[in-house]
Amino acid sequence: MPADPATDAALSIDARLRDAIAARASAAAGLEVDPATVALTLPKQAGHGDQATNIAMVLAKRAGKNPRELATQITEGLAEDLGDRLAKIEVAGPGFINLTFGDPLLREALAAVAGAGRAWGGGTAALTERVNVEFVSANPTGPMHIGHARNAAYGDATARLMAFHGHEVEREYYVNDFGSQVKNLGVSISARARGEEVPEGGYQGEYVTELAESIPGAAEQSVEELSALGVEAMLERARRTLDRFGVHFDRFFSERSLHEPAADGGPSALDRALEIVKGNGELIERDGAWWLQTEKRGDDKDRVVIRATGEPTYYASDLAYMRDKHDRGYDRQLLVLGADHHGYIGRMRAAFEAFGGDPEHLELLIMQLVNLVANGEPVKMSKRAGQFVTLDDLVDFVGVDAARWYLLQRSHDTAVELDVELARKESSENPVYYVQYAHARCCSVLDRVSSSARALADGLATDPAVLLGLAAPIEDAERALILRLGEFPTEVAVAADRRAPHRIATYALELSQTFTAFYRDCKIAGAEGDGVEAWRAALTLATRDTLATALELLGVSAPERMERRDEEPAAEAA
């Protein structure tokens, strides 16, 4: 996929700097320097410039030179090469080179962002991969709980992120519509339909009674029929819940279908997969059962695929399912699994390799737990007793935007605590509203900008060069905002590569803060000075689009105006 040209232009600012630095560093150190290896970072410390590189320190040892001395030589060369694009360049600390951009370079940077619009930050993947992301895959035997909520939010946001970065992504839900749990659901519905207690080990939840009531003549139906109808109903319910949560799958893949004969009447996908691993010498018979020899591939022990009874295990389905996805030609399979599945990594990898898959192309992403807290007390969740905090409950309670934000703002591999009371009570002050507010503020300010300035700013999408002619000096808050916007493509790339959508949430918050500081320090609508209003409108426009993109990657809405919320009624006198 070709990257957007405007994004290219901005990256080329970065690339041009790298090239220049690499050339001078190479000459000074007497070593080959690949521009791609030049680290350019935005220093967090004010006074350390707009970009910094540690190249002199990295090369010092190999070059046999003092880092500061090396840095000084590189600096002198760069100052000569880059002219007024640099306002300042200096050696600092142990050998950092700090660069401060000149106004011409800052204008080029903003022109690139503004020109790209909603495409800014995307499409920079070096090569496009076909990626299958399997997530949620909750058993259709019960409502989706808070753990599924985190899995859903994460899988979906990761898919959005990778697609935006430049990959072809498909979302897939594996439906466990086969086996003893499904039968168990049928048994439980049947019991409720006949007004009896659910047998030991059955599903106790209220929803089972609801299912029984919703199925006409349930008391007379067979367990098999009730199982099928129950699964169908639960799946439909899951679809509606996910839809409401902003998560849409490309495919619901039935486990049962793996067990059915092929379209041509040939063996099932499961049988074919087993034949393949058997042919590869991966199966062994022992104690009357068939085992996949996973231990030799790093698993704790071998795993049964066909029980002594002749029944395939759940693991056999997993094997066939991975094989099916593999045959569909994806470059990469991502599986988003719950915390309680981390013990499966070994056997899943082993299975993938057993049929000839390249382990590099399988990624198992483990979600850590969400601990729900209400009023400072942990919320107990018992599937047995049928007590859930469901995904629907969460959305009802705090709304889709806050729910997704809270579930996505932290790394997937750290356990998080979510205080639902707090999330709702503080909803007017929590970070997601702050970011949305910044977006709404961009929109509302742009409405107040003069039509001529607005026209100039809007024209940038087609002609970014307009900005370059503006002469007014760039102020600190404007500089900070441009640099922040300029980070977005790198942030997207890192977040996508690390499957870390929470970085986008962090970035969105930082961008919002930077914009708010700009808004405070620089008057936008009606600003004095030649072209200043248009220039600031362009900055606002670029911020609005980048915030909207960031929020969209998280699946959080970007409203053009926030509803004026009435003050909470003062603690009622009761």
Added chain:
RNA sequence: GCGCCCGUAGCUCAGUGGAUAGAGCGCCUGCCUCCGGAGCAGGAAGUCGCAAGUUCGAAUCUUGCCGGGCGCGCCA
């Protein structure tokens, strides 16, 4: 016992080799004749679990220990 994840401010958590470790919430002090105060400015608050090691440089990499979560079925 073995395996995976985590230990950073009062709380919830960012930060996967760089400079004086950050944010949100909470707390304290200020700011509404000014583009939306759902806001802004400032402040208090940290032995980055502990100890060694690697390096010019470690919250970050290695090892050991301590503490917490989760998992170790011919269940799904």
